[in-house]
Amino acid sequence: MLKIPQRKLPLFTASLVGIILIVVFTAYQKSLLLDMLAAPAGLSSGFITDARAILNYRYFLNENQRLEGEILKYRKDAVLLKELTQENERLKQLLSFKEQSPYALAVARIIARDPGNWSRGVVINKGFKQGIRQGNVVITGLGLVGRVFEVSANTSKIILISDMDNAVSARVQRTREEGMVSGTLLGGIVMRYLEKGSDASAGDVVLTSGLTGNYPESILIGEVREVKNEPQGLGKYCVIKPAVDLGRLEEVLVIIR
Amino acid sequence: MILAAGWLQIVILPSLWPLRVKPDLLLIVAVALALKEGSYPRLIVFVFLCGLLKDVFSMRLFGFNALMFCVYGSLVYFLSRSLYRETPWLAFVFLSCATLAHYSLLSLIFFSPYILIGLFEAVVNCLFLSLAGRAYARK
Structure with a gap:
């Protein structure tokens, strides 16, 4: 049994009471104490974290590079996915047009463009082995593109309607004027040989007339943008906005029958 | 280099170039080769290939580019040898003249004002040549 000497008893009792009082006091002030101790605790934990980071930097560096590689791969996949989605949409539209069309059509992809600046043409990836013949008309779901100019076994050259030497007989849908x-x-693209008293105006739709037999009738060419007088003053001509964006062609339909 | 220029001009440039008139990369390569190449027979083979590559994808006049590139290449080769070749603007003069001559002939053959396109193309070719030359010098 613990024996406390009698002369030390008051000191012991006072110490005990003091400790109890301190504990009770700190219980009420613990949040203040916590705030006071949080700052140095934060500093020291930050120091420990930094020290750990310094010691493990090689691990973090490798992990960072690995994750960056994964992000890059996912970005590339995202771009490819977007491209495939857009291609899918375009091909769905072409297929839908092909199924509804009265013509026998062959779908072809543009693989190259005329390298010069004085003629306008494209090269497609279908040729006479796939049923393409010289003179076949080329369209898209939106309108007229041109006609087949030259055919080889697996490729063909298409001369566009924007080429200066490619003429298409056309008609203004509303006024029935030929040009x-x-x-x-x-x-x-322009439509020439309109009469001086032509009634054509901006917004009028221009279609193929089929007069020369090179192009079937009623294929959409574009829309009149503005009507001007010929320089010689003998008639009028109109500037046409083509229905097909000839600079951004990717797939086309060739009328094979 | 010829194949790369051809691939760029025929496949890539039409999609990316913002202007209506594109630079003629194959002509630029042909003129550059005529200025740099030491052996005439080898030069003729290279410029012929440049022109032929352009002819394969052109709509009309197959062989015109091959023939005319040989003529331009020969003229540039012999003329540059009687001039101080290190003159920096010499390449631009030859390139502009070749471009304008090309479109002048086309205008004569087809009775169309293709020379106007030639003027724009001469400017664009020179611009591209200077950009390519700077990129090459930096490398």
Whole structure:
């Protein structure tokens, strides 16, 4: 049994009471104490974290590089997915048009463009082995593109309607006026040989007329953008906005029958 | 280099170039080769290949580019030898003249004002040549 000497008993009792009082006091002030101790605790834990990071930097560096590689791969996959989705949409539209069309159509992809600046043409990946023949008309779901100019076994050259030497007999749908659509020097499209009293106006739809037999009738060419007088003053011509964006062609339909 | 220039001009540039008039990379390569190449027979083979590559994908006049590139290459080769070749603007002069001559002939053959396109293309070719030359010098 613990024996406390009698002369030390008051000191012991006072110490005990003091400790109890301190504990009770700190119980009420613990949040203040916590705040006071949090700052140095934070500093020291930050120091420990930094020290650990320094010791493990090689691990973190490798992990960072690995994760960066994964992010890059996912980004590439995302771009590819978007591209495939857009291609899928385009091909669905082409297929839908092909199924509804009265013509026998062959789908072809553009693989190259005319390298010069004075003629407008593209090369497609289908040729006479796939049923393409010289003179076949080329369209998309939106309208007229051109016609087949040259055919080889597995490729064909298409001359676009924006080429200066490609003329398409055309008609303004609203007024039934006949004219000739051809390309301009910088790749635009105009409809010439309209009469001086032509009633054509901006917004009128222009279709193929089928008069020369090179192109079937009623294929959409574009829309009149503006009507101007011929320089010689003998008639009028109109600037046409083509229905098909000839600069962004990716797939086309060739009318094989 | 010829194949790379051809691939860029025929496949890549039409999609990316913002202007209506594209630079003629194969002509630029042909003129550059004529200025740099030491052996005439080898030069003729290279410039012929440049022109032929362009002809394969052109709509009309197959062989015109091959023939004319040989003519331009020969003229540039012999003329540059009687001039101080290190003159920096010599390449631009030859390139512009070749471009304008090309489109002048096309205008004569087809009775169309293709020379106007030639003027724009001469400017674009020179611009591209200077950019390519700077990129090459930096490398």
